[in-house]
Amino acid sequence: xxxxxxxxxSRRSRHASIVDVAALAGVSAAxxxxxxxxxxxxxxxxxQRVVEAARELAYVISPQASGLASGRTGTIGIVVxxxxxxxxxxxxxxxxxxxxxxxxxxxxxHLGSASARDSFFERMPLARRVDxxxxxxxxLSEEHxxxxxALDMPxxxxxxxxxxxxCVRIDxxxxxxxxxxxxxxxxxxxxxMLAGFDEDKGFGFASSEDRRTGFRQAMAAAGMRTGTDQDxxxxxxxGIEGGAQAMDELLAGPRLPTAIVxxxxxxxxxxxxxxxxxxxPVPGRISVVGIDDHEMSSVVELTTVRQPVQEEGATxxxxxxxxxxxxxxxxxxxxxxxxxVVRGSTGSPRTGP
Amino acid sequence: xxxxxxxxxSRRSRHASIVDVAALAGVSAAxxxxxxxxxxxxxxxxxQRVVEAARELAYVISPQASGLASGRTGTIGIVVxxxxxxxxxxxxxxxxxxxxxxxxxxxxxHLGSASARDSFFERMPLARRVDxxxxxxxxLSEEHxxxxxALDMPxxxxxxxxxxxxCVRIDxxxxxxxxxxxxxxxxxxxxxMLAGFDEDKGFGFASSEDRRTGFRQAMAAAGMRTGTDQDxxxxxxxGIEGGAQAMDELLAGPRLPTAIVxxxxxxxxxxxxxxxxxxxPVPGRISVVGIDDHEMSSVVELTTVRQPVQEEGATxxxxxxxxxxxxxxxxxxxxxxxxxVVRGSTGSPRTGP
DNA sequence: TTGAAAGCGCTAACAC
DNA sequence: GTGTTAGCGCTTTCAA
Numbered sequence: 001x002x003x004x005x006x007x008x009x010s011r012r013s014r015h016a017s018i019v020d021v022a023a024l025a026g027v028s029a030a031x032x033x034x035x036x037x038x039x040x041x042x043x044x045x046x047x048q049r050v051v052e053a054a055r056e057l058a059y060v061i062s063p064q065a066s067g068l069a070s071g072r073t074g075t076i077g078i079v080v081x082x083x084x085x086x087x088x089x090x091x092x093x094x095x096x097x098x099x100x101x102x103x104x105x106x107x108x109x110h111l112g113s114a115s116a117r118d119s120f121f122e123r124m125p126l127a128r129r130v131d132x133x134x135x136x137x138x139x140l141s142e143e144h145x146x147x148x149x150a151l152d153m154p155x156x157x158x159x160x161x162x163x164x165x166x167c168v169r170i171d172x173x174x175x176x177x178x179x180x181x182x183x184x185x186x187x188x189x190x191x192x193m194l195a196g197f198d199e200d201k202g203f204g205f206a207s208s209e210d211r212r213t214g215f216r217q218a219m220a221a222a223g224m225r226t227g228t229d230q231d232x233x234x235x236x237x238x239g240i241e242g243g244a245q246a247m248d249e250l251l252a253g254p255r256l257p258t259a260i261v262x263x264x265x266x267x268x269x270x271x272x273x274x275x276x277x278x279x280x281p282v283p284g285r286i287s288v289v290g291i292d293d294h295e296m297s298s299v300v301e302l303t304t305v306r307q308p309v310q311e312e313g314a315t316x317x318x319x320x321x322x323x324x325x326x327x328x329x330x331x332x333x334x335x336x337x338x339x340x341v342v343r344g345s346t347g348s349p350r351t352g353p
Numbered sequence: 354x355x356x357x358x359x360x361x362x363s364r365r366s367r368h369a370s371i372v373d374v375a376a377l378a379g380v381s382a383a384x385x386x387x388x389x390x391x392x393x394x395x396x397x398x399x400x401q402r403v404v405e406a407a408r409e410l411a412y413v414i415s416p417q418a419s420g421l422a423s424g425r426t427g428t429i430g431i432v433v434x435x436x437x438x439x440x441x442x443x444x445x446x447x448x449x450x451x452x453x454x455x456x457x458x459x460x461x462x463h464l465g466s467a468s469a470r471d472s473f474f475e476r477m478p479l480a481r482r483v484d485x486x487x488x489x490x491x492x493l494s495e496e497h498x499x500x501x502x503a504l505d506m507p508x509x510x511x512x513x514x515x516x517x518x519x520c521v522r523i524d525x526x527x528x529x530x531x532x533x534x535x536x537x538x539x540x541x542x543x544x545x546m547l548a549g550f551d552e553d554k555g556f557g558f559a560s561s562e563d564r565r566t567g568f569r570q571a572m573a574a575a576g577m578r579t580g581t582d583q584d585x586x587x588x589x590x591x592g593i594e595g596g597a598q599a600m601d602e603l604l605a606g607p608r609l610p611t612a613i614v615x616x617x618x619x620x621x622x623x624x625x626x627x628x629x630x631x632x633x634p635v636p637g638r639i640s641v642v643g644i645d646d647h648e649m650s651s652v653v654e655l656t657t658v659r660q661p662v663q664e665e666g667a668t669x670x671x672x673x674x675x676x677x678x679x680x681x682x683x684x685x686x687x688x689x690x691x692x693x694v695v696r697g698s699t700g701s702p703r704t705g706p
Numbered sequence: 707t708t709g710a711a712a713g714c715g716c717t718a719a720c721a722c
Numbered sequence: 723g724t725g726t727t728a729g730c731g732c733t734t735t736c737a738a
Contacts, residue, residue, distance in 0.1 A: 014505065015481065015715095017715055017716085018715060018716060019715080019716095027725085028725045028726075029715085029716075029717090030716095030717075030718085030724075030725065030726080031723085031724055031725075033716070033718090034723090034724085041723060041724085042723070042724085043723060043724090046723075060477075060480045061716080062421070062481050062715050062716065063716095064416075064417045064418075064420040064421040064426070064481075064714080064715075064716085065714070065715030065730090067417040067716085067730090068415070068417040068421055068714090068715080068716070068717090068729095068730045068732085069715080069717035069729080069730055070716080070717055071717095073417070075460075082446075083442050083445055083446050084439075084442045085442075089437045089438075089442040090437050092436055092461075093435075093436050093437045093465070096436070096462075097463075097465065100478070105478065105482060106460065106461050106462075107458050107459065107461075108445075108449065108459050108460075108461040109449075110450075112446070125453070125458065128368065128413050128414075128415050128416060152367065239648070240648060240649075240652065269649070270652075273652045295592070295593060296622070296649045296652070298593075298626065299593065299622055299623075299626045299653060300652060370731055370732085371731060371733095372731080372732095380708075381708065381709045381710075382709090382731085382732075382733090383710080383733080383734080384707085384708060384709075386732070386733060386734090387708090390733095394707060394708085395708085396707060399707080414731090414732080415730085415731050415732065417730080417731075417732085418714090418730070418731030418732035418733085419731080419733075420714090420732085421713095421714045421715065421716085421732070421733090422731080423714085423732080423733055424733095
């Protein structure tokens with residue numbers, strides 16, 4: 001019927017190698033290499049024969065051998081604090097789709113905790129394994145930055161500016177400000193920011209600082225008192241639970257503001273859960289605004305500032321690929337647009353007691 | 354002050370190589386290799402010198418060279434349909450934490466769409482790049498299965514049984530049944546299942562079939578009519594939007610059941626959104642049960658059947674590592690426990706018209 | 707316990 | 723255009 005795809009006399013290792021293909025096509029290994037990688041200096045007829053031989057032998061190039069010889073890995077490392085959070089999962093999705101389409105593999109590292117993060121930067125399991133690195137919203141210490149730079153490879157950050165590095169982000173200052181303006185516009189005067197977990201000297205997210213700044217700037221510009229200890233409360237855990245706990249504490253305290261700006265939607269959603277359980281009407285007694293437009297925000301009718309997370313990831317990945325090409329462009333700072341999405345969690349404050 | 358970590362006369366490539374370490378330690382490359390990998394037949398003194406030399410030169414082993422020589426990659430491939438969905442992100446988190454701790458790298462592939470899935474199995478970008486593969490909830494066609502098996506490497510599935518393969522899962526049949534029993538126990542007699550997107554011949558999830566079976570079995574056992582066209586409605590999109598649309602259609606139809614069992618929580622959450630917007634009281638007019646215990650389920654007070662997703666991922670990863678060791682165990686079928694979490698979305702049906 | 711030598715499978719100069 | 727020749731940096735027999 002058909003010829004055996006594995007020549008009987010071949011060395012019969014698990015895979016056909018480039019010399020097997022070369023033999024079958026009647027050319028040298030170098031020509032096979034050139035043909036399969038689309039180099040121009042191969043005659044169409046030869047290339048044709050090589051491609052067919054490769055197909056017949058089910059030849060798959062060995063990335064190890066190729067990488068060893070060429071110095072490239074064909075792999076990009078993506079580092080995120082948490083893969084389970086909506087934001088990071090979407091960032092990874094946007095980036096890895098672009099990278100896979102470009103023929104790159106993606107090595108994923110999620111840090112998960114401060115200790116895991118430290119051991120990551122200490123062991124640096126990316127060294128010699130990837131051609132470039134994309135980090136997402138990692139607030140990096142001096143030490144971590146050095147470890148990353150010591151890799152001496154292209155580096156793009158998403159959501160965290162670093163000197164001399166290409167960064168894709170949103171304008172976190174103005175994002176937080178616009179959340180405040182929305183509330184001010186509705187007549188709120190007693191607004192508190194619900195900020196993310198800090199974990200000592202910070203395994204928060206890189207955007208944290210800027211959002212707090214944006215909050216305070218907008219408050220100050222409107223003549224609201226700010227800078228006190230009470231205008232920003234800090235969650236003591238990540239995500240929903242962090243937001244819920246912080247809200248519980250606020251509810252237990254002496255004074256409940258008329259509005260909350262949460263650093264990110266999951267905090268806001270946690271706060272909403274606490275408010276609902278406590279029977280506090282939203283927005284009747286208190287309004288809540290988030291930042292992100294998490295996929296669940298429409299479900300809980302959360303007013304929020306939307307950012308295009310997948311697009312940020314895709315853009316960052318594309319810039320990384322550009323850097324890998326010939327004539328790499330210099331570092332840039334790409335800022336993507338955001339917009340306020342008004343839903344049911346905000347409204348005018350009740351006048352009177 | 355201190356000696357230069359890069360010997361002036363060395364070949365000064367970007368990294369120190371094993372021969373640099375060997376030279377500095379005054380041994381052969383073979384001994385360096387043995388020392389650094391903890392082989393027993395190296396004298397403590399020698400190993401000590403090698404380790405110090407490696408540290409001094411900031412030596413990092415080249416995975417490419419090592420892999421080329423040894424035939425191993427030190428990398429595991431994880432394949433998921435979507436990384437942005439809560440379930441898969443958690444599965445990946447559980448698995449990759451275990452794999453990273455064991456010193457393996459993780460190559461992530463998320464398929465995203467049926468066309469991307471097909472091209473994935475056609476191009477098989479895992480070939481020669483990983484030592485083993487973990488697939489999560491992928492319903493595989495005959496063709497895909499063959500492509501995977503052709504890789505000829507250890508394969509563990511999470512949430513999708515396949516002949517002769519190790520699988521970690523929950524009992525999807527009984528999970529769906531228990532959701533039904535909960536409703537029956539509350540007195541419901543008119544129950545409809547809200548099932549996931551099918552996309553022609555199926556890019557749904559592997560658990561889909563079993564959950565429908567569980568639903569029908571429980572209904573039949575209770576003497577409810579089943580098998581009609583109306584006891585299972587199928588969403589026309591994934592996730593929340595799919596659930597919302599399906600619920601909208603049900604609401605527009607002639608008959609509204611008193612209870613819904615959703616194939617997974619995101620569908621249930623979408624359904625809840627539609628119900629809230631339509632002003633239908635839950636559980637007053639209709640009860641809703643989900644499956645998963647998605648992190649948002651507590652926020653919307655969804656009654657659901659919890660499954661330990663991260664633990665499933667971690668278990669699957671561990672089994673994969675076991676398979677990679679000497680004396681690989683045979684294929685097993687690990688079923689993890691689940692439990693009903695009763696929240697506010699279910700209650701007795703209203704008696705009367 | 708250690709070293710020498712032979713690859714692993716590919717790419718990149720350099721010839722022709 | 724195509725082939726030849728060296729490696730890329732390890733691991734692994736096989737000897738010693």
